[in-house]
Amino acid sequence: MGLTAERVVEILIGKKFHISFAESCTGGLAAARLVEVPDASKVFDAGFVTYANEAKVNYLGVLPESIAKYGVVSEEVAGQMAVGAAKKNSAKVGVGISGIAGPSGGTEEKPVGMVCFGFYVDGVLTTRTKNFGEIGRNMVREASVEFVYQTLEELLEGEN
Secondary structure: OHHHHHHHHHHHHHHOOOEEEEEOOOOOHHHHHHHOOOOHHHOEOOOEEOOOHHHHHHHHOOOHHHHHHHOOOOHHHHHHHHHHHHHHOOOOEEEEEEEOOOOOOOOOOOOOOEEEEEEEEOOEEEEEEEEOOOOOHHHHHHHHHHHHHHHHHHHHHHOO
16 A cells, blocks of 8 residues: 555656645545655645534535535535645645445445545546445545545546
8 A cells, every 4th residue: 555655646746746635534544644655745735634514614615505415425525625625725636535434324325334535636526436345444444545545546647
């Protein structure tokens, strides 16, 4: 996993892009993973841990109507988190993460282990949903961060 975070930092440095995270269920783990990499300071200025809905609205500009209509665990909200984090920090890349790590809180429609992601890369928003299953709270968080870095690497390398 560390190699993927290292690769993301390397790509960001090469493109002269900065990155910002907006994390809910991962609680800052994605940003912490980036900071483990030497030279992370060249691409990372700030991130947000917005666990409460009000924090997502107040700090990231997530629309309350989106939370009401789609739920906080949705690609719509994760996408708005990613865009909000990037814009608040004047970063070219923003990542939004919102999910249900468990062990409770899941529903039939949105089970424990479901995590929604937003990736805002140089003006283009990509959203994804992954269901990691009931693998345990911290394993869902770890799997989410691994997915974030794999996806970032793909999106950044696919960018000209």
